[in-house]
Amino acid sequence: MAGSTVQTFSNVGRTRFWQRGFLASQSAYVLAALIVLMVVMSLLSPNFLTAGNISNITRNFSFIAIATLGITLVIITGGIDLSVGSTIALSATVTSIVMGSMAAANFYPFPGSSLVISILAGLAAAGAVGLFNGLTIAKLKLSPFVTTLGTLSMVRGLVYVATQGRGAFPTGPDKDLFLLVTAGKVFDVVPIAFVYLLICALVMWVALNHTAWGKHVFAIGSNESAGRLTGVNVDRVKIQVYVLCSLAAGLNGIIISGWLGSAPANLATAYELTIIAAAVIGGANLAGGVGGAAGAIIGCILIEVIRNGLVLARVDPYWQQALVGAIIVAAVLVDRLRSMRNG
Amino acid sequence: MAGSTVQTFSNVGRTRFWQRGFLASQSAYVLAALIVLMVVMSLLSPNFLTAGNISNITRNFSFIAIATLGITLVIITGGIDLSVGSTIALSATVTSIVMGSMAAANFYPFPGSSLVISILAGLAAAGAVGLFNGLTIAKLKLSPFVTTLGTLSMVRGLVYVATQGRGAFPTGPDKDLFLLVTAGKVFDVVPIAFVYLLICALVMWVALNHTAWGKHVFAIGSNESAGRLTGVNVDRVKIQVYVLCSLAAGLNGIIISGWLGSAPANLATAYELTIIAAAVIGGANLAGGVGGAAGAIIGCILIEVIRNGLVLARVDPYWQQALVGAIIVAAVLVDRLRSMRNG
Amino acid sequence: MTKEFGAIRALSDVSFEIQPGEVVGLMGDNGAGKSTLVKIISGIYHPTGGTLTFDGARANIGSPGEARKLGIETVYQDLALADNLTAAENIFLGRELKYNIGPFRFLRHNAMNARASELFAELKSETRAGDYVRQMSGGQRQAVAIARTRLSDAKLILMDEPTAAISVRQVAEVLNLIHRLKEAGIAVILISHRMPDVFAVCERVIVMRRGTKVADKAIANSSPEEVTALITGAKEAA
């Protein structure tokens, strides 16, 4: 029996190192495209590789990257979440409103309480959206596209209703602390949003690859009924995934509103397409079963580098939009290289 | 051998009439939801069922319904087209620009030539977008989502570039004719856009159900590799489907711009989600293999009735958006009734 | 142990029982309702009428998960594999091996791969535990599905055509396996179209035709010819 675990197969060669693991994944090829793009951009604009700009880029992609991690989970299960943009606005708005009304009521039980309570309220609101999505999709078995398109509209509507269209902004005694934990920089260089992103990505990577839960997420995306037949609690995992996605979007919303110092009612309008694009460019497959944390981040960096680089290179703004589209397609095209090489 | 065609199976009862064909489809259940909704709306607002309003509703949904027919084809093959909104703007813009420059150049070879040539130019531009999408998706095998997200951005950018963000207006000797064939009313009641819609829907219904091509479209969506293995020219059908989708969007764009008398550069921004939602609500399945012309139209009517009804019912505008979302989800929820009844 | 079924269109008034350590063959033409029966027992479909008794108590099996907890393992005809997971991950899906670090539980990848390789070796199958199921041959996929049932202490194992796609030498191993299960007191329902297999391992054979049970007799009192006649309908009932 000992020998059985080292069975060898005469007809099986070893796969080459570039045909395995990360190097054979779409993420790796998009990473290569990203590096090429960064070299081009730095040639076009001398400001591109300055410390200040890199810090800007880092912060900007962190804004959508946490939500992209969340949506990647959803996409791996074969679902989609169009409501992330609205959820970003909701959690930002709720956080600001709660902070404002605690200041107005002068309710301040412990130091930092206004900060903690308002952030929790924002996350709770986002989580509630995710719970609604998850329950509707898992239990009522509605199509994720239609359900989350519905919540996109519902949640945005509620944000308008709650603020009469005016949006809200963080105020009160803990405002400075709020700005510090959302828009601050660690060691004066690294945007704190990036630190959050790294933590989230690491947790997600471990969860996907080294826990049973992660395998269940992949199993649902690759063959939902197989997951059900082998006793995986498909409904529960799906609900969890949608809640996590909304929480990630909520966290993103709070961070953005801290940086802006405001939660406008139209915050993050139409971000859902960018966020999904980032996940897909980074290798998540909308058919389900494929995706990962590293890819999601690479996708976000790619999109932000294109945007930022074109502005810095002073490309005619009307051409910028056309170019963004073209470069996104080109970046994904490199992935074809992979398929061709790996047969 | 004669008897073989009337084989009977002792264990097979007849499926009841409501478990078969149209009555068992999602479209039928959404149609029921639509009728309920219309009854509610007419109770809420006495103006809902006036001739003028019905004519308005008819015209408004015709504006997106032709594009919805096109995207339904794409969705049946298991693809998606996010670039429809941009394509609507492109064909409208190209039509207006060509008409304008023919008038400027006083180039007028035959009566109505400016009309015919400019409309053909608009449709050709739209078709080119579809061809790009189709070739990229079928031949380079890029994900439809990313590809068409790229064209969404590229095409919109080109519209801005071409008009410097200003949009264009149909002008010249054939302008009145142009308005007549796009915004006119047949017998002074039926919007001509609705007539076009009916023709398109009929052609699509025949093509999907009574031609080999239609079966191939379904086969690709339901098992692409099976289609390939049985000798279906999968790539060609896919390209055709994307071209048709873009042509439908282009036709829609020309009709809208005729009605508006203008082709603003931001025409139909973000319409793609509405159009996809209409198709999905009407029963098209984003996983591929399911969908139809009747459903697409019903989905469009539902969305327009919700929008129009809420305005007529004088609902607070901030609440309207939230309600639109909720009603869309509710409308799809009736489809669960079907699954429950048919087991 | 008794199981009774009402009818969903595909199945009308089928009822039978099976004892621990008994191996029952279930045969019938294509579309006779065998898989439907299996899916009811394993909790995928709910019977339109009729009841199910397991271990003396009336069982209400709402989901495959519940069936598994009761000790009912199934090899499905469509195999129920997740293409994007490896063979080992598929085998352990839903009951992964874990180790704890504080409150967290992480996967024991190596242990699972090793155990999976053992199971394949036991089945004499040339299937690599770390390969993705996506790129496996038909027989290798079936081996994965069979290996899955070996993990737990089942009381009843349903095998829906487990030997359809596998090669001669593994067929022998699967039949061996069924013998060993029987000795361990586990009840097995074997669906197969291969007459010799059924006659090699089963004690009793149930024949279905068009949703009804037409025979339920001991192998000893029957013959391949009789069963064939029952399946094709040449003989009405026995």
Added chain:
Amino acid sequence: MTKEFGAIRALSDVSFEIQPGEVVGLMGDNGAGKSTLVKIISGIYHPTGGTLTFDGARANIGSPGEARKLGIETVYQDLALADNLTAAENIFLGRELKYNIGPFRFLRHNAMNARASELFAELKSETRAGDYVRQMSGGQRQAVAIARTRLSDAKLILMDEPTAAISVRQVAEVLNLIHRLKEAGIAVILISHRMPDVFAVCERVIVMRRGTKVADKAIANSSPEEVTALITGAKEAA
């Protein structure tokens, strides 16, 4: 007619030939490379090296469509059925029956359903032509895939485990069918794990092990025992 293959990892230097009207059995352990071989002949995979000769001319089969045009029909192991179409629509997929109205061609639904029902009757399969494949039993699906090859005047039919999921009485029909094909001068390659089937209809048997051909001999000079030994590797080559 000669076919030569180079190796893709799953297949190393396999070469053999088949004459019109000849029925060759292709056997081998799971994962031996049988399906891969079939997929190369039917144009799905391109050989990494090696050539393929068909009807005396060197054939470069780029796609399954081209293979079909050459007269090569295949029953795939995974059946290649579109779940959302009916059995009849699947059978006629890619070569629908049409009638013309002016320049347009419309489907002859009734004719296709009738012909499909005939084909099922011929196979003695209880499969309804108008049912969606989605809701069919495993054997019914296989019947659809087999019926598909009966439509055209093929010169070579590849059958990858056509009898795996179907019931006793249809197995006999499929073997009958192969006999009739042979008499009509059509070459058949039959992949199967069922020794008796192969010995019932084949003239020659090719055995593969781990991507190589280990035997190619006339049935008359061989025995089930020998073939089994070759498959399992107990006997190295013959």
Added chain:
Amino acid sequence: QDNYTFAVVPKAMNNPFFDLARDGCEARAKELGNVTCLYIGPVEHEATTQAQIIEDLITQGVDGLAISVSDIAAATTVIDRATEAGIAVITFDSDAPDSTRTAYVGTDNKLFGQDLGKLLLQVAPDGGTYGVISGGAAAPNLALRVDGVREALAGSNWTEVPGSPTFSNDDIALAVQQMGDLKTANPDIKAIVPVGGWPMFAPDGWKNFVDQYKADVDSGALALVVADTLPQQLQLLKEGYAHGLVGQRPYEMGQKAMDTLLAIKNGETVDEIIYTGNDVVTAENVDEFLK
């Protein structure tokens, strides 16, 4: 003489209104010679994207910024960062009063709304019910205009219908549809006041709507008083498809923005609030504007 690059950041590049501002800015930059006008903003109205573009412009090291503020609080944060970086910042069209911007060039939106209201009173003094069409629900300047309209009409016989204002989200097609919706929902409505020119940007859509109620419009029983004075709107007014227009002067905003930024760079002091004024156009004076 130093060369300067001044960036003009609109709320959204898909709005024809800002094209005029861009044209004014580019024309003036050419006249001045040592100034480059860089027109860039988010394509759609969205505060974060605008803030990110402003950050990019700071990185790029432009000399001056003229911003049409998308969200007051959000813009305040980035404007402060820009002034810290030593960039001259003014706002135009839409202001962020509490920021460190040096000046605001543009319309007094409250006054603009009041002008609309007054014009309506002038066109139809008898009163009745009226509806308002607005753009994005989040735009502060539009909210001020709506308030202005309401203030001007307070105390008169005019009352607002429920469900007003409707929000067209700057979607021209939707704005025309909402004209029809307002009239259908309130058959006895006496006036519609779009606080931006959206429905009239679709000249034939507008005509289609008006033609259905042509008699009422001609008799003044349905009063149409609309914001903005783009050429196609003036043409419609001339043809009798509206009763009055109140226009901003975006072209001048663009010009004045360049002048003001240059003045700041040259160390001159500038007024904090620079109103560009409104044009009130009716059938009487429309020909002057049409030239």
